């Protein structure tokens with residue numbers, strides 16, 4: 709089922725937004741903010757679809 713694939717992706721990003729500036733994570737650099745350089749805590753494990 710590929711329905712809602714885009715939505716699921718967007719929702720996943722919501723929890724990855726930078727807590728400092730709220731910027732969306734860049735591809736390949738989700739552990740660090742490309743905007744302000746703030747390092748996100750990897751406490752929350754990514755949901756494995």
Ligand SMILES: [Zn+2]
Nearest residue numbers: 726729741744
């Ligand atoms: Zn930031």
